[in-house]
Structures are given as C-alpha cells and as structure tokens.
Amino acid sequence: MNPSSSDATSWTPGRPLRVALLGCGVVGTEVARLLTRDADELAQRVGAPMELVGIAVRRLGRDRDLDVPDELFTTDAAGLVSRGDIDVVIEVIGGIDLARDLILSALEHGASVVTANKALLAEDGATLFEAAHKAERDLYFEAAVAGAIPIVRPLRESLAGDRVQRVLGIVNGTTNFILDAMTTTGQGFSEALDEAQRLGYAEADPTADIEGFDAASKAAILAGLAFHTRVTIGDVHREGITDVSAADVRSADEMGCVVKLLAICERRETPDGPAVSARVHPAMIPRSHPLASVRGAYNAVFVESEAAGELMFYGPGAGGAPTASAVLGDVVSVARNRRSDVFGPGESTHAQLEVLDMGRARTRYHVSIDVDDRAGVLASVAGAFAEYDVSIKTVRQEGSGSDAQLVIVTHEAEDAALSATVASLRGLDMVRDVTSVMRVEGGF
Amino acid sequence: MNPSSSDATSWTPGRPLRVALLGCGVVGTEVARLLTRDADELAQRVGAPMELVGIAVRRLGRDRDLDVPDELFTTDAAGLVSRGDIDVVIEVIGGIDLARDLILSALEHGASVVTANKALLAEDGATLFEAAHKAERDLYFEAAVAGAIPIVRPLRESLAGDRVQRVLGIVNGTTNFILDAMTTTGQGFSEALDEAQRLGYAEADPTADIEGFDAASKAAILAGLAFHTRVTIGDVHREGITDVSAADVRSADEMGCVVKLLAICERRETPDGPAVSARVHPAMIPRSHPLASVRGAYNAVFVESEAAGELMFYGPGAGGAPTASAVLGDVVSVARNRRSDVFGPGESTHAQLEVLDMGRARTRYHVSIDVDDRAGVLASVAGAFAEYDVSIKTVRQEGSGSDAQLVIVTHEAEDAALSATVASLRGLDMVRDVTSVMRVEGGF
Structure with a gap:
C-alpha cells in the first residue's frame, strides 16, 4: 500500500464512505442488495460505514426488487462518477467504450474503482491502470476472472514471492457445462448447446462463450498477473468449442481423458530468454488431473508454481450472487484503503516478457x-x-x-x-x- | 491499509528494506535461498530492494547449503529482533514461548512480522495481534494454515464482503496420507502409520499430527478469520485418527464415503443468536464431495459462503518450498506496506460470536x-x-x-x-x- 497524496476526495472520520454503483443488472442488483442489507457488518469490516449514494441505470422505473430509495437511481452515469465526492465506484455495466470513459472519469475525480469488466481489462487494461496509478487510487477486479473464486488476489499477493510457471484455467462455465454434458451423455455439440440454452447456462447469442472470447479475456488477465507482463486479448490465441465432436469426446475417453476448454498461460524459456504464451483452446486432459473433475458450470484455476507446487482454486465462475461476493470483497479492500488514504498494489508489468505467438x-x-x-x-x-x-x-x-x-x-x-x-x-x-x-x- | 504513525523504523527511499530471519530449518533455509536468489525480482515486486541482514539459529557452524555470508548467522535472536533497524522479521522457529517473546520484541522495535507459527497463533494470537495493532505494524501468517494454499488472504480479504457459513478443511497432510493409504490398501492404522513414517510423511513422534493437535490449531485460526471472532485452540473440540479402524474405512466405502480428518468451522443460528462451532475429528464424507478426492499428503479447504457459494482451495499443505512460498508472499506484502509506512488489515474480532462446545x-x-x-x-x-x-x-x-x-x-x-x-x-x-x-x- 502507498499513502495517497491526491486530495480530490479525502475521507474524514465521521462521514460514511460514498459508494456509487454503475449498472443494476443481475450482478448490480445483488451488490446493491448486500451493500444495503449487510451495511452494519460491512461497516465493521471496513472500519467506517459505507453509503450507497447512487445507482446508474439505463432506464428508470423498472421494478428491481431492491430495498433502496428511488432517488438513488439515475440515468446520468457520467454525472454520478464526476460528482467529486464519491469514494468507491463499482462498474458492472460491461462493454468497452462507455465503461472505460466512466472508470477514467471516476479515477480522475478521486474515486477508487471496482470492476468486473474482463473484456475491457483484457482490451485496454493499461489505460485504466495508468489512470489509477496517476490518480493514486485503486482499480480492483477480482470478479473479472472466474466469478467468486479468489484468484486475482492470490496471484497478485499470495504468490508474489514465488515464480508461477503455468496457469491452466476452466474459466468459462457455459463451455464447461456443454463439454461436461457431451462427456456424460455422448451428445453432440449442438444438442448440448441447445440444452445449455434451455437451462439458462448459455445465452441466446452464445458466441462470446462458445467461440472462446470470454475465456480469452480471462487468459489475458491471468497471464498478466502471473508473469508481471502486459498481455492483451490480441496476444491470446483463441479457439472455441464449436468443432468439438462427440467422436473427439469418445477418443478422449478411450485415452483416459476428458475434453475441456482451457485458458493456458505459460512461462517458457526460449533461446532469447524467458517468454510467455497465452492461449484458449479445447484440449484433452487426463481424468486424474484435478481439473478433469470440474463439472457443470463450475470454474477452476490450476496454478503450477516453482516453490508452492500445484495449487487449485475451485468455485462458481458466474452468477449474480457469486460475482457480487467477489465485487464486495474488493469494495471492502478499496474502502479500507480510501479510509486510510492509501492504495494497494497496482499493475505489475516490470518483467515485460515477450509474448509468443501460437506457433511457438x-x-x-x-x-x-x-x-x-x-x-x-x-x-x-x-x-x-x-x-x-x-x-x-x-x-x-x-x-x-x-x-x-x-x-x-x-x-x-x-x-x-x-x-x-x-x-x-x-x-x-x-x-x-x-x-x-x-x-x-x-x-x- | 492504514498509514502508520510509529516512527521506530521508517523506510526512506534509497535504503533497502532490512529482513531478519528467525530459524533456519527446512522452511527457513528455503526462505533464505529464495530471498537471496530472487532478490532482483522481489525488489521489483516490492518497489524497493530487500536485504537479508541476519539469520538467528540455535547453533552456528552447521553446513546449510546456503549461499549467504557466514556473518549473517547469529545465535542471538533477541539481539537481532531488537536492533531497531529491521523492517520485516520472519519467524519460522516454531514453539510457543521463545517465538512469542521474539515476535513481541520485533513489533515493539518497529518491524512487521511474518510467521508460520500456527500453534502460537491458536494459543495466544490475541496478544500478538494486539501488539501489532499498538505498534502499527503487520502480523501476517498465510503459511500457518495449509502451507502454500492461499486461504488466509482469501478469507480475510476476498470474502470480506460475504458471509461465510462453513469451512471444512483437510489441513493435515500426515493424517490425510495415512487415511488415504488405509482407504486405498485396506491397511489398518498402525500399518499405515508405519509406512507414512518410513516415507517421511509422519514424524518419529507423530502425536501432534495423528492426535489432531496440528489440525486443531488451524481450525482455531480458520474459525477466527471466517467468523470475525476470537477462537483459540482451547475452543476447538479435538479427536485424532488413532481409533479409526480398517472396518470403519470399509463401512464408509459401503456407504459411498471416505474417511477424512476434518477441521470444521461452522456458523450456527441458536435461540440466543448466531454462534460458532470449531472441531477436528475423523468423519465420513461422500465420495462425490470435492474434499473426498484430496489424496496423499495434499491439503484442501472447502468454504461455503452465502453469496459465493462453494469454493475449494487445494494444494501442498506442508514442506519447505511450499511453506516458503506462502511466507514470501507475505514478506512481499508487508515489505510493500513498510515501504509506504502503512499497514494492512489486522485481526477482525468485531462479531465476537459465542463459541459453542462440542455438545451443541x-x-x-x-x-x-x-x-x-x-x-x-x-x-x-x-x-x-x-x-x-x-x-x-x-x-x-x-x-x-x-x-x-x-x-x-x-x-x-x-x-x-x-x-x-x-x-x-x-x-x-x-x-x-x-x-x-x-x-x-x-x-x-
């Protein structure tokens, strides 16, 4: 943590920490609900009360099943983040351009930011992290990778004294559900996708999941954290699961394997020195591997580290409540920091390793x-x-x-x-x- | 994080952060090796170089296979921690009284402390945390529970916005190795213990492991973190595995279960309000439970949380290098804090829930x-x-x-x-x- 010298928003004992929420969909609603319901408990954990002072939504007047005053809702997100008296902004609207503008404005106006926006971080994290660094504010994003599973903090802090060699992640629940169904029932891809859509595990337009875009964003973020190197989604080789056939799944089974869509981030020694590879593709893994038993829509991240050895982190990778849990963990951390006018570890890119293309x-x-x-x-x-x-x-x-x-x-x-x-x-x-x-x- | 107002040891740019190591056994040797070998990389991660300035050992002159100058070794641990210019003290000597004295002295003299000492934390954590709070220094202890597995930081920070309901942990590798051998081979307890001793998974005096003392210390620490309540080893009901018979293991198998030694920390609603139960005993768990497939000397901690749902953290629970990884992650965190003269979240005991006895x-x-x-x-x-x-x-x-x-x-x-x-x-x-x-x- 570093003491912050910015004075745009300084917290003084006695006033609550002001929290603004951008987006009130599945995740946002759950965040607002827990912030309100657990206000007393959260105040104890932060060391100061937090007050939800505004919720930016696209349209007013929806029935949101939330016990918060109507006047908190606004369609003026830009106005909310630039009020100048907000301590913490939570961004769960998703998308790229608007979210980036709002996060940058929030940081400039003295707020720390908690975001679940993997696509934005993987595309243009550098701009955000540099803005946070300049503003001396936090930009936390535990919810951006693998939902409720604590993986960002362990990579960024717990393993900060170790040397990560490889990260293998099942980081997309939709594709894991589909591949698991194909494994269990012998179904082909389209049947399994239909079933996933019927059960709500796949969206009407499943492209981002089944073509591996979502997993590739997470791979970029994981690779950056693991190897102290800036990695964007453009650096990640990406193949989805649409070509995986029932025959592939059977072949895997005959080999004692299962097929999983993996996000793979590796450190590789090359003749030119250490380098990094980041890729997303379906792969066979042995049934004895801890990732093989990750069923349904669950996520898991397997980390191979020089001193720690093999670690695995397992849990729900999506959903309103699990994602809200990860968001609120970050909110408590950055609120503690705001209370003390300090900030936590920022982006770590000192290693700047070469990112290899897929051929290598x-x-x-x-x-x-x-x-x-x-x-x-x-x-x-x-x-x-x-x-x-x-x-x-x-x-x-x-x-x-x-x-x-x-x-x-x-x-x-x-x-x-x-x-x-x-x-x-x-x-x-x-x-x-x-x-x-x-x-x-x-x-x- | 809070800015620290103590001025006993203030870091100024240009000087390295001074690190003292207490204990140079299996873990200490590995810590010293990594601190030395990875000095440049760690300096990048901390934002300042770290210098190992002393290693307290019981006896000088042993061949330690370490590339550090002889003059770093000292038998005067008390003198080392009270020099007054140490930024971070790493305690890996174990035991209670001497370790407590040294940690308290280190904190009083302005150092932050990283410890792997589960027994001391479970017996008298309160004294240490109060001293850290008073000194405005950090007391970090990721290595005290489940070795390399990041579980302290996730409970203390990642889940800080959630409500943990239950923690089920396989937190002792020796007993898991023995029970796993009994399950796999049909051996009785004594045979399996003999084999574990022969292979180095059990100590010559295996009491602390097989009678559940080690697991009970970890249960106390986990319960404290999960429920924001002070829990000591005296609050933990403890039964070891010495009475588990081959017949018990067979009965479990017939039920579709395996026998594991579990550390169980639960929140319970009672007529008098929420309360906490912490206990260690052998138990049958279904083979379909994620903990059931934790084999050999591995550890895993399964967390049930209201919003996050079910999470599991898996990895090596002991050993020199894995424990050193956890210690060094903490060293990087507290060194970052010392550099900025701030300190991280301390003990959280605001909930002060009643700790139920085993009967309840x-x-x-x-x-x-x-x-x-x-x-x-x-x-x-x-x-x-x-x-x-x-x-x-x-x-x-x-x-x-x-x-x-x-x-x-x-x-x-x-x-x-x-x-x-x-x-x-x-x-x-x-x-x-x-x-x-x-x-x-x-x-x-």
Whole structure:
C-alpha cells in the first residue's frame, strides 16, 4: 500500500464512505442488495460505514426488487462518477467504450474503482491502470476472472514471492457445462448447446462463450498477473468449442481423458530468454488431473508454481450472487484503503516478457487419421512427423481394411511444427482423412 | 491499509528494506535461498530492494547449503529482533514461548512480522495481534494454515464482503496420507502409520499430527478469520485418527464415503443468536464431495459462503518450498506496506460470536451395532434414538444370528444428543457391542 497524496476526495472520520454503483443488472442488483442489507457488518469490516449514494441505470422505473430509495437511481452515469465526492465506484455495466470513459472519469475525480469488466481489462487494461496509478487510487477486479473464486488476489499477493510457471484455467462455465454434458451423455455439440440454452447456462447469442472470447479475456488477465507482463486479448490465441465432436469426446475417453476448454498461460524459456504464451483452446486432459473433475458450470484455476507446487482454486465462475461476493470483497479492500488514504498494489508489468505467438507455444497433439490398411502406411505417417522433428509418444491402430485408423499422441513440440505435420499428413497418398486433431495438456 | 504513525523504523527511499530471519530449518533455509536468489525480482515486486541482514539459529557452524555470508548467522535472536533497524522479521522457529517473546520484541522495535507459527497463533494470537495493532505494524501468517494454499488472504480479504457459513478443511497432510493409504490398501492404522513414517510423511513422534493437535490449531485460526471472532485452540473440540479402524474405512466405502480428518468451522443460528462451532475429528464424507478426492499428503479447504457459494482451495499443505512460498508472499506484502509506512488489515474480532462446545455442534452419526438377532431388537434400538430426539435416516441389517449387525445413519442432531444415544444403546440388553461410531459430514 502507498499513502495517497491526491486530495480530490479525502475521507474524514465521521462521514460514511460514498459508494456509487454503475449498472443494476443481475450482478448490480445483488451488490446493491448486500451493500444495503449487510451495511452494519460491512461497516465493521471496513472500519467506517459505507453509503450507497447512487445507482446508474439505463432506464428508470423498472421494478428491481431492491430495498433502496428511488432517488438513488439515475440515468446520468457520467454525472454520478464526476460528482467529486464519491469514494468507491463499482462498474458492472460491461462493454468497452462507455465503461472505460466512466472508470477514467471516476479515477480522475478521486474515486477508487471496482470492476468486473474482463473484456475491457483484457482490451485496454493499461489505460485504466495508468489512470489509477496517476490518480493514486485503486482499480480492483477480482470478479473479472472466474466469478467468486479468489484468484486475482492470490496471484497478485499470495504468490508474489514465488515464480508461477503455468496457469491452466476452466474459466468459462457455459463451455464447461456443454463439454461436461457431451462427456456424460455422448451428445453432440449442438444438442448440448441447445440444452445449455434451455437451462439458462448459455445465452441466446452464445458466441462470446462458445467461440472462446470470454475465456480469452480471462487468459489475458491471468497471464498478466502471473508473469508481471502486459498481455492483451490480441496476444491470446483463441479457439472455441464449436468443432468439438462427440467422436473427439469418445477418443478422449478411450485415452483416459476428458475434453475441456482451457485458458493456458505459460512461462517458457526460449533461446532469447524467458517468454510467455497465452492461449484458449479445447484440449484433452487426463481424468486424474484435478481439473478433469470440474463439472457443470463450475470454474477452476490450476496454478503450477516453482516453490508452492500445484495449487487449485475451485468455485462458481458466474452468477449474480457469486460475482457480487467477489465485487464486495474488493469494495471492502478499496474502502479500507480510501479510509486510510492509501492504495494497494497496482499493475505489475516490470518483467515485460515477450509474448509468443501460437506457433511457438509448446504442446502435444492427439491425431486421428483414416488410412489405407496396407504395408508402409505407418512408415509414411511416422515420416511426416519426423520431417518436422515431432516425436511420437504412442501409436494405436484401430479397425482394419476400409475402417483402418491410426491414433497418434505426440510428445511436446512447438505448435507450428505440429500443425505443419498435420498439413503434411493431409497430403499423403495413404491418408484418407485426418479426422481429429486435439491438443493434450495437463501432464498426460 | 492504514498509514502508520510509529516512527521506530521508517523506510526512506534509497535504503533497502532490512529482513531478519528467525530459524533456519527446512522452511527457513528455503526462505533464505529464495530471498537471496530472487532478490532482483522481489525488489521489483516490492518497489524497493530487500536485504537479508541476519539469520538467528540455535547453533552456528552447521553446513546449510546456503549461499549467504557466514556473518549473517547469529545465535542471538533477541539481539537481532531488537536492533531497531529491521523492517520485516520472519519467524519460522516454531514453539510457543521463545517465538512469542521474539515476535513481541520485533513489533515493539518497529518491524512487521511474518510467521508460520500456527500453534502460537491458536494459543495466544490475541496478544500478538494486539501488539501489532499498538505498534502499527503487520502480523501476517498465510503459511500457518495449509502451507502454500492461499486461504488466509482469501478469507480475510476476498470474502470480506460475504458471509461465510462453513469451512471444512483437510489441513493435515500426515493424517490425510495415512487415511488415504488405509482407504486405498485396506491397511489398518498402525500399518499405515508405519509406512507414512518410513516415507517421511509422519514424524518419529507423530502425536501432534495423528492426535489432531496440528489440525486443531488451524481450525482455531480458520474459525477466527471466517467468523470475525476470537477462537483459540482451547475452543476447538479435538479427536485424532488413532481409533479409526480398517472396518470403519470399509463401512464408509459401503456407504459411498471416505474417511477424512476434518477441521470444521461452522456458523450456527441458536435461540440466543448466531454462534460458532470449531472441531477436528475423523468423519465420513461422500465420495462425490470435492474434499473426498484430496489424496496423499495434499491439503484442501472447502468454504461455503452465502453469496459465493462453494469454493475449494487445494494444494501442498506442508514442506519447505511450499511453506516458503506462502511466507514470501507475505514478506512481499508487508515489505510493500513498510515501504509506504502503512499497514494492512489486522485481526477482525468485531462479531465476537459465542463459541459453542462440542455438545451443541450439529452433525450426523454413522453407528454400527452388534445385536442379538431376535424380534424386537430394531424397536428397542430405535427407541434409544427416539429417547434423545435423534431422527434416523437409514437402517441396514447385516448378517444374521450371532453375526447380526445394525448400521444406522442419523439425521442431523446436536452432538450431545447423539452421544447420549450411543451411551444408551450400550446399556441395552439386546446390544452386544457398539462397534463403531463416526460422524458424517459434507452433505451426505
């Protein structure tokens, strides 16, 4: 913590800390409800009472099932954050441009900010963190990654004396629900998506989830925290789950694996020094891996750290109440800081490691190949792998005659070499089709 | 954070933060190694260099495999902590009296303290926290509970806006290793203990682990953090695992359960208002519970919170490097605070909830009873339960004739009623023996 020298808003004993809420959807409503209901308890924890002084909404007059005075609601979010007497602004409206403007204005006007806005942080966190640093205010965002699961604070503080090697996260509940349903029932992707939509686990437009955009935002944030390097969503390789087939899930099962959409952030030693890789894609992981048993819409983040070893953080990754819990934990922290006119640790980017593109990430492949069942086929398939220095771990032939199939799992190699190998396989005479290619992670 | 007004030790830009280490055993050696090896990286994270200025040891001249100058070692721990120019003292000597004296002296002389000493915190944390508060210094202790797993900071900060209902922890690796071996191999307790000792998972004198003292210290600390109430080890009901038999483990298996030594901290609504229960005992939990798959010497803490829902934190609960990771995370936090002359959140005891004795804890029992196989036996056994208002969930008769056995699982009731029921069963004519009694936890 650093003492703050800004005097735009100084708290003096006796007055409550003023809190403004931007957005009153599912999360905002729950935040407002808990701030109001638990006001006495929260005052004890902060060391000063907090007062909710305004709630910015798009439209007035909705029935919000909240026990707060009508006059708190306003459609003038910009006016609310620039009042100049707000101590803490909570941003849960989402989106990019408006949210950024409001957060920047709040910081300039002396408020600390708590946000759940992963998309904005992953796209343009640098602008926000620099503004917070300049304003000597806090910008906290525990709710932006994996909902209620405390992962930002552990990475930023608990592991601050350690060296994180790898973060593997199931950070999107919608895709985990779909893949889990495919694993459990044998359903295909579309059926499982339909069911997820019917049950409310997937939105009407599920693009952000199933194409991996949401997970990629979180991967950027996690990589930045873990490796003290600025990582944006543009640095994150992204593949969604729309191409995962029931056959892929069955192949995984035969290998003793399950298919998960993983956010993977790794530190890699390269000839040019340490570097970082951040990527989101479906992958097979062994059933014995702690992430394999993360079911339904739950999230989990698995951290491999040099001294701490293997840690896992598990819990609900979304939803109004869980996200509100993470938001309010941050609100208590930044309110304590405002009360004392200090601020907590800001963005940590001193390492500035190179962010590798996907071709230079190291991983393993599981490849299923329909082949002609004749002499020499294995030699020529193996030759394609050797051509790119990709070492084969296991080969299994299944079926025979016109059903012959080779299932190959490689050792670790650079992704570029693996994809060149697959392209080369596709050009081979004896290869009828490369039916499935999936990365294998988690120490299989 | 609060700005500190003490001027015993004020950091000024340009000088390094001075760190003193008390104890150079397995954990201390690793702390010293990382502090030295990663000095540049840690300086970036703290915002100022840290310098290890002294290491207090019991005896000089041991070969410690550490790349630090000989003159740092001293046997005068008291002199080291009272030099008056130390910013951070790390206490990893363990034990009660000497550690307490040194921590108090360190705080009085202007240092913040990082400790891994669960026994001292559970016995007399109040004295230490009051001294830290008075000195306006930090007392951090992430390493005291569950080794490398970040659980103190999440409870103290991430969940500060939520209401924790229950904490279930596997917080002792030795007993988890033994129970896991019993589950996997069918071994009895002594065999499994022997193996754990042979493999280095249990100490030559395993009392603190197998009798539950270590877990009880951690339960006291967790309960205090979770419920904002002062809880000492004297408040914690404690039963070890020495009476757990191979038959208990088999019974659990037949129920779809495993046996774990749990640290359980619960908030309970009583007619007199909310109260707290803290206890350590072996219990059956369903195999589907996330804690059931915590294998070997790993630790995990499962938290049920009103808004966040169910969270789990998993990782290595002991060992030099993992504990050093937790210690160094705290060192970075308190060093950042010293640099800015502020201090973080201290002890939170405003709730001061009543701590219930074991008789008033609510739980369920699994009871195996050898009975005479004749008419009326079930009626009279059921009568004993009814007498104390304990409701039966399931009854199963096994065997017949002289092998007849009743296996009964109850609904939740106060522990006093459950144990009175068992005493009453033992007095029944038709009951030959109550062969096993074990609590059932985790939502079976």
